[in-house]
Amino acid sequence: MAEIKVSRKACSVYPLKLSQPLGAIYALLGVKGSMPLVHGSQGCAAFAKTFLTRYFSENIPMQTTALSEIATVLGRDDELHIALKTIMEKHNPELVGVVTTGVSETRGDDTEGSVKRFKELYPDYVYKKIICISTPDYKGSFHDGYREALLSLVKGLVVQPYRKSYGYVNLLVSYALTAKDIDTLREVIESFGLKPIILPDLSSMDGACKGFSSITPDGTELKKIETMSSSMVTIAVGESTKEAGEYLEKKFMIPMFFFDSLLGIENFDRFIRLLMNISGKEPSANLRRWRDRLLDAMVDGHFYLTGKRAAVAGEPDVVYAMVDLLVRELGMEVPIAVVPTISEHIRSLPIENVLVGDLEDILLSKVDIDFVLGNTNLRHVAKKLKVPHYRVGLPIFDRLGHFLKGYVGYEGTANLVFELANLLMERDEEMSYEVPEHIKRRRA
Incomplete structure (x- = not known):
């Protein structure tokens, strides 16, 4: 122990901590057709965009409510409503993830209530998927923001199942996994005749996408996230995914199997044995x-x-x-x-x-x-x-x-x-x- x-x-020298909003934005990049909306000052979004652009060396879709000093003091919904309306008109995303910051959290914004009022004011967008993720950057870190985003995604998007889908497996992946790691797990699961629903699927950030897109061009499709309740089991990799897996287990009675890590022989042997038990098949020669x-x-x-x-x-x-x-x-x-x-x-x-x-x-x-x-x-x-x-x-x-x-x-x-x-x-x-x-x- x-x-x-x-x-x-x-004071902090050679800082290590990354903010919660950054972790939430990172998770949203793995959902196809999504647009992260940073509810805070312009600098909050500028830092996150610069950080992720340097890391991936790719275009990063992101918008901000750009709260000014006056708007922060007055505390109205106008900036969030204007930002949402502009995003819907110009980009037409399938999903908008409203990511709060220290500014909006300190002000005490009722973000979910504001989103409801937006849909009342603009009924054309009443069926648009908008989720709110509470990520105050004055506490926690990247890890906590990623965890909250994943939990918000399954809470806000997964619907009641019509029937169980044999062969489907939910795979919740940690931020510690790279695009290559996600592709590896997908190939291994498919080699057992199973069909994985990966959330978030950040393998799309590998630079292979063609052309320009103002929203996330690839990743986990919304319709697949909605049907995660029909899967046979949920496999959660990394502690940051555990709460989302537990929610699916409690809400939809889907057995969850948790792995802190898939590095090393012992951990991956457990993973392979689980897939063998689910599928009834032996591992491949490869x-x-x-x-x-x-x-x-x-x-x-x-x-x-x-x-x-x-x-x-x-x-x-x-x-x-x-x-x-x-x-x-x-x-x-x-x-x-x-x-x-x-x-x-x-x-x-x-x-x-x-x-x-x-x-x-x-x-x-x-x-x-x-x-x-x-x-x-x-x-x-x-x-x-x-x-x-x-x-x-x-x-x-x-x-x-x-x-x-x-x-x-x-x-x-x-x-x-x-x-x-x-x-x-x-x-x-x-x-x-x-x-x-x-x-x-x-x-x-």
């Missing part, structure tokens, strides 16, 4: 082959990985997946892990110290480590510690193609093991060329 401590510094390759990768890499010490930082789902793999299956040590917000599943990790803080806390801990794992912003810490930096999580701005890398499953884990081993192999080789300190002093 990990002990979670909270940093008591007066899956068996990749499992053998992963075992061989672990044998080859253990010379460079076993006993090595790593510091891990990022959002809770990313940290859990990485620490779980490093410690339980690769024999490594993680003397410190840093997360921006408390998440209960982190307590079950087999390490001693988890700190709720920022990236500087890794420096202040003064622990002896061999490398660090985290997003782009961790590069400053790695440089000061003079250790290698393995980039994982988000954002990653200083490398291309991250979103097309896979981590889950046998194949993804095997590639990850090789990358980590090569990183440390290169470091060990460079260190072998360095002159030891005692020889430097003797020569001086």
Whole structure:
């Protein structure tokens, strides 16, 4: 059991936390024909748009109510109504996700009531899908915003089933999964003769879309989300998806199976056994082959990985997946892990110290480590510690193609093991060329 401590510094240095609205917008990008509407000042949306554009290197559909100082003080619905009307007229999205911010939440806006009044004023849009997501950015983090968005999507869009659809499986995926990861899980589920309904389907953000679109051009279709109540089971991957899965289980009596992570042999074996039980089929020869390759990768890499010490930082789902793999299956040590917000599943990790803080806390801990794992912003810490930096999580701005890398499953884990081993192999080789300190002093 990990002990979670909270940093008591007066300021944040090398910040780690990302805001709740950003997490909600991220989730909405995985729904086809959606338009995230940020209910706050123009700067709130500008930051999120810049952040996501840099991360995906793609056009990001997003609008804002652009609350001014006067509008904020007066507290009327006008800005939200004008924004919704403009979006409907110019973009005609299938879904609008109203994402609140610190400004609108502090003002105490009744966003859902405002949406109801909008439909009364403009009856032409009464059947348009509009969901409200409460994401005050003065508390929580990206993890919490993503979780709230996913819960709002299933609450607002899933309808009562007419009948159960044999062979359909709901797959709720964490923000920790890349486009390649989502495609991998889709292919694995389909190899068992099952049909997955993936929410949100962010594999559409892989850059393969053609042409310009002012709304999300691909992702999970609304009609598929509406029919999730007819599926046989729900598979939730990552703690950020758990509440949405529990809602579907309680509301529509759909059995839910939860996985904290799908990295590593043990976790993915459980996933495969579940699919075998649901479908009654055996895994494909390709899956068996990749499992053998992963075992061989672990044998080859253990010379460079076993006993090595790593510091891990990022959002809770990313940290859990990485620490779980490093410690339980690769024999490594993680003397410190840093997360921006408390998440209960982190307590079950087999390490001693988890700190709720920022990236500087890794420096202040003064622990002896061999490398660090985290997003782009961790590069400053790695440089000061003079250790290698393995980039994982988000954002990653200083490398291309991250979103097309896979981590889950046998194949993804095997590639990850090789990358980590090569990183440390290169470091060990460079260190072998360095002159030891005692020889430097003797020569001086």
